[in-house]
Amino acid sequence: MSKIAVLGHGVVGSGTVELFLKNRENINKRNGIDLELGYVLDIRDFEGLSYSDKFTKDINDILNDPEVTVVAEVMGGVNPAFDFVKSCLEKGKSVATSNKELVAKKGAELLKVAKEHNCNFMFEASTGGAIPIIRPMHKCLAGNEITAVAGILNGTTNFILTKMIEENMAFDDALSMAQKLGYAEKDPTADIEGHDACRKICILSSLAYGRHVYPDWVHCEGITKLTLEDVAYAQNWGGEIKLIGSVKKCDDGKILPMVRPAFVCSGNQLSHVDDVFNAIMVYGDGFDQAMFYGRGAGKLPTASAVLGDIIDCAKLTETSKSQYWEDSADDSFIMNYLDDQVQMYVRVDNVSDADINAEFGQVEYLDRDNKPANEKAFITSKLSEREIQTKLEKFGKNVLAFIRVLDF
């Protein structure tokens, strides 16, 4: 018999315990293991639960119990999660986490500690919620060169955008609904400013290219500046605006990870991913493309991925060699997003066709219902983002919006 410990009894922590206790008998039988709930760590008291006797406020109870072999870290944040996880790994206890901030900021270090102590640090739940993406990338697709990854990686913002587009719901109302449903981060700034998606694309980039990509190195824009006007123009163009986290391998061998809202054409399946659902397109030289789709946030969907890792950790007798990446000393392998060639959607006010053509040559003009006479929206031809921004500076305050067009 081995015990599991769950660090944190919030939305995901309570879901992990609930799903484990519900399915424990089958889990043990199907996997040839014998797991039971040992501890739940939380500073709060939880009375009246069938497992209230398992709560502790002291991490040492877990660290010093040799029967605890797998720990689920579902507290979120870096402190004290990092110290707790590192201490567990140093004791040879494997850790399964849903904590994308921890993996994005400390992943290389924790993977190294796990390797040194012959245990595992797993994080399937950190990216895409319930969607299997970490394992497919380092196992099923391991024989390929990954050329690009592009995904809707944040359920809260996708939920908000869907409500704005389909129900004309105000941004704040959609955000509070997402919070009530348990999708949003404790501080929703991380969702709406793109930081959560940024952490997730850092994890996928590190996994795909074998070197740690830190969030500070990634260009990141959220959805707070999007307007219903831009949404209408995207639909007139033949697509939707989505918050996209992506990484691609560039010709010079560098990689370009970034997070930003993008015009996604209706021919791309990502444009049809709505509500809290996430989807990740992975592109590679052998398999061409594969799409991974499912619930990207929420109590039991995230718990499902944590539990999958707990079971894997319980079955593995050594450190997984493929789920690994090295630390990076600097960001010299990351391309500056301003040098990337893109098409851009632009919305301007009081700028003449002649001035637009003088800067951009031929453009594709877009329309929308109730378009004011002085407003123009268009899609540029492919130029570097730096060139586009330089040209837009000439229009000064008359530039109302500019949004990249997703090209893969």
Ligand code: HSE
């Ligand atoms: N706040 C995150 C989201 C939770 O909305 O996707 C899952 O990582």
